[in-house]
Amino acid sequence: MSDLMQQGWQLLVLGMGTVFTFLIILTFATTAMTLIVRRIPQAAPVATPTPSQRNNNALQMEKIAAVAAAAKAAHNR
Amino acid sequence: MSDLMQQGWQLLVLGMGTVFTFLIILTFATTAMTLIVRRIPQAAPVATPTPSQRNNNALQMEKIAAVAAAAKAAHNR
């Protein structure tokens, strides 16, 4: 078997081996990650912030925006 | 006549000559291109795809989109 041939087969074995090993590990890691994530109460602080807090923020922002708009309107008069 | 003067006139003649030659050729080429294009039945495959084929594609796409939307809706439930 030529040297090139040998390298080719080596690459095939090594490559497919690594790809499968890596993706199998990734499958387990993903599954584990999902299990862990699902145990976190409320799933995700970012995804579902407590409504009150979020609302509070939003309200705050709306207030500020309203003031800014009012101020701007006054200026442009 | 100074050397610079000579180069200037040379550039004038060469330049205007090339510009006119090139744009005249372009005029003919464009006219010829138009004539050829107009002979192509239906003018242009891209511009006017056969309605059935286009519709088919569009339908296909819409179907896929609908499915995707449905699937998404299901997930987010």
Next chain:
Amino acid sequence: MSDLMQQGWQLLVLGMGTVFTFLIILTFATTAMTLIVRRIPQAAPVATPTPSQRNNNALQMEKIAAVAAAAKAAHNR
């Protein structure tokens, strides 16, 4: 006092001195600029173009646009 210490204090004095000097000059320059700007009749040629001129331009543009649209419509017929 160590050399570093000395440099630090020097930087403090020089820095705060420059910052205050510069911003005080800027305060005066800004106030002066405002006074000058307010003397310019009509405040600003850009900000408030004479209505007739602006309208004229706009009209001109709308006319052109209308023609272009008409021409385009004709082509695509």
Next chain:
Amino acid sequence: MDKLLKLVNDSGLANIEFGQVVMMLLGLVLLYLAIARQFEPLLLLPIGFGALLVNIPGAGMAAAPVYNELGELVSYGGLLYYIFKMGIESGIFPLLIFMGVGAMTDFGPMLANPRTLLLGAAAQFGIFGTVIGAVLLNETGLVSYTIEQAAAIGIIGGADGPTSIYVASQLAPELLGAIAVAAYAYMALVPMLQPPIMKALTTKQERKIVMTQLRPVSKLEKIVFPLTLLILVALFLPSAAPLLGMFCLGNLMRESGVVERLSDTAQNALINIVTIFLGLGVGSKLDAASFLNLQTAGIMILGIVAFSAGTATGVLMAKLMNKLSSQQLNPLIGAAGVSAVPMAARVVNKVGLQANNQNFLLMHAMGPNVAGVIGSAVAAGVMLSYLG
């Protein structure tokens, strides 16, 4: 008068070589495929145009800069030279494209069914099988490839444009033009190449299998996934880190929801700018000397082998998994493991509908589809580690 002569002597007509004519015709063919047939136009249009530009005799659009003996710049290089050197040979453009693709990718369907990652693994046989194909072709004595070239050709089977360009630019830049053209052309041909293989390897009964609906995936899972992937890459295959790292960055920007303006730019202005340049730069490698040879012919043949092999092993893997597990997969979705996002998934959906017109496989095929992107980036990492 001698100046007129110079102008005439400088003209293209006086200098054009046969090879350049052929390559310009090839450029026109690529433009035709891009415009009239809509073969991956985002890349094939600038690639085809780049091929035209680089083959204009005397225009020097890809000329290197000239320095004198003192190392001072005498004349600047051409636009395409700088694009290629700075953006492609350095690997920067493919990596930025990968970031943008990451920002466009939804891992949801894959996270809902992580087993489909295995389909994305199996389909990478298209890559390594093709390496063997190239080596065998070399044995015939008709064409000669080094192992680096064989590897770069194999990556066509990854069915992923930027990965192919990245690997080819690192391992076999002299083949970059042919490899990129083959990769994009065959990706566009996926709707023709895949269905016969898919049908040959499955029974009608198998193609009718209805899969259970995918579970919803939470936002937090989607945020954590790119980080999980990156950490595994860091632990096990650092040579894949540039590609998968930028991919994960893009995906994290998308899913985190806190940097929408960055995610939006990565998916639009930035990826568009880079795509124009990437296409032109790849096209600038379509010069006669590097393209018109038997190596290119071999690449075109091996490219079909690559796509076909990947499709086949993906489908066969799904059938194997059905043997080993009770949760049945429709084996068609294995074909989506080659990547070619989202074309291959659409093909799966279409072939599935032919067998059962109520069976929509699109979302199920998106899992192996994006898994295929990861799979071929991993394969690229192995090659770069082994040969780099």
Next chain:
Amino acid sequence: MDKLLKLVNDSGLANIEFGQVVMMLLGLVLLYLAIARQFEPLLLLPIGFGALLVNIPGAGMAAAPVYNELGELVSYGGLLYYIFKMGIESGIFPLLIFMGVGAMTDFGPMLANPRTLLLGAAAQFGIFGTVIGAVLLNETGLVSYTIEQAAAIGIIGGADGPTSIYVASQLAPELLGAIAVAAYAYMALVPMLQPPIMKALTTKQERKIVMTQLRPVSKLEKIVFPLTLLILVALFLPSAAPLLGMFCLGNLMRESGVVERLSDTAQNALINIVTIFLGLGVGSKLDAASFLNLQTAGIMILGIVAFSAGTATGVLMAKLMNKLSSQQLNPLIGAAGVSAVPMAARVVNKVGLQANNQNFLLMHAMGPNVAGVIGSAVAAGVMLSYLG
């Protein structure tokens, strides 16, 4: 204490030279023209601002990087230095602008009436006539120009910003600032410069000529045209290939309809980014040493000559064509052949309406207008081939 002294000695007041004051005033004038008079603000605003920045004593905004004897970098250059070196001297920015302009250009009116290409050719006399003007000015002994400088000045007559910058950066970078300022300033002055000449060379009867409505142009014609143009460039004038090649690429992206996201980016994000940098880079050449001299005064005078000559020959060519053909042109549209897109076409429309308030010439003038862009790029190619 000595540190305070250093700060004072470093201050602008302690170091400013008279020339810098004058150039900063010029920068303010350019900003005034850009903002208050809306003279080509997209370029003149960054150019004017660049002029301010580069003339700040001691700020080093255009300073070159410093290396030690071992070739190691001691200190980085200023922002404007890098913009100029990498983007303008290399020719890259003007070429990218040209791609964007191509993506904004509709060749439809020209394709409907290809004879108008000749008007675009005739108006280029503005370029070469100005070269003679520069040579004559040189003969007077008041100002001294080389042939390269004369050519770069002539290109102002092309009435096309990026073409002027590209040619000047290649043939006479030392005059780039003055040439770019003249080119953009006179383009903005087209509504004042052109009408008197147009009226002087035509009778009211001629200005009233109503042209036949333009035929519709098919999508396929618009797609094939940029390729036709590119191939002619390749065959006959490769030195125009960079400019016209990028222009055709932009136009093909626009007309093909298959790469809308690339076309959109070329017309927006990309051209805007490059415009900011191009303006700053050009402005960085507005330093006292290179601007405050008789050469600049000559350029300003020759610039008017250039625009006027181009306008006149365009109009005269139209009158000549009317003599030779039965299909009558309104000779006013010849004035649009100088380019200055779309300003010159609007001027034609306006002057036409003054003669006949029902005669809308805008679309008819768009033909010679875009032909003028091609014409001056061809002229640029001749100059670069002859002198480059």
Next chain:
Amino acid sequence: MDKLLKLVNDSGLANIEFGQVVMMLLGLVLLYLAIARQFEPLLLLPIGFGALLVNIPGAGMAAAPVYNELGELVSYGGLLYYIFKMGIESGIFPLLIFMGVGAMTDFGPMLANPRTLLLGAAAQFGIFGTVIGAVLLNETGLVSYTIEQAAAIGIIGGADGPTSIYVASQLAPELLGAIAVAAYAYMALVPMLQPPIMKALTTKQERKIVMTQLRPVSKLEKIVFPLTLLILVALFLPSAAPLLGMFCLGNLMRESGVVERLSDTAQNALINIVTIFLGLGVGSKLDAASFLNLQTAGIMILGIVAFSAGTATGVLMAKLMNKLSSQQLNPLIGAAGVSAVPMAARVVNKVGLQANNQNFLLMHAMGPNVAGVIGSAVAAGVMLSYLG
């Protein structure tokens, strides 16, 4: 077999060092803060991700290019290397960000009440006081800083990201990572850091002060202001010209109203692209060797000192001005002088509302807020002139 060994030996697990693990954890913490706590996510997300990428063992994402003895390139550097060298060390990216920030800034509130500039001046004591803090820390012998390092640390008190990065890249690139992280983290913490200080230094009566409504500011004033500022910079502090020059350019593009497409691009596509790269480049400096040391611990402590000192002096300055003038300021707005736009102004508004729920201070706080940006750029100029 030896190839498999190589792959295993190349793996991250086989090579990872303890410091890299710690730094990757830090990267994850930064990502957590950015995503879950929304701490300045636009910068902390790419910085955190950059920290992950640069600490992957063997990935070489920040590796320098390798040249042989003949000066020929053997292998390209990593993506993060080029981003850092070309964009950050050169100062280009922070300057482009500053242009974009200028295009987003409304100087109206400040122009309506120019006295608030003095609050922006006073709050810069946060910068120089922190320099003294760093010097004192050096005296203890626990940590060692040079004067350049002390200055770069002080600039954290400017509460302005790009200014901090710019100064640190020029004076102490080895501390860039820690300084940038501290600057952005404490900016995000402004809502927690500032209120106690603000309340401690003011009586409830003072916090209730209602300010007179701001006068309207004309468009022309807004156009002339950036030019006025630039000219003063040119005359008195050229070393601040790069930062303030680009800032004024952005602001002039915004206010002139004639280059909306450039202003829009500067505020969106361009600043977003640069932000991604800036974040990655800064993150690439978060390697174990340069971060895990006592200097970093000192920086974190000094960063709080800087923000607190700036807040305090801003408030005290307002109280002093109330003593000297009859026109009363609500002293809370002095706290906005630290910059941290627009967070600090919002904090002022909130604390003001707590004292008087009808007293909206937001617009009044915007004046010192943008004045603080100018103030810290001036401070940066002094440092660069003194130490550069």
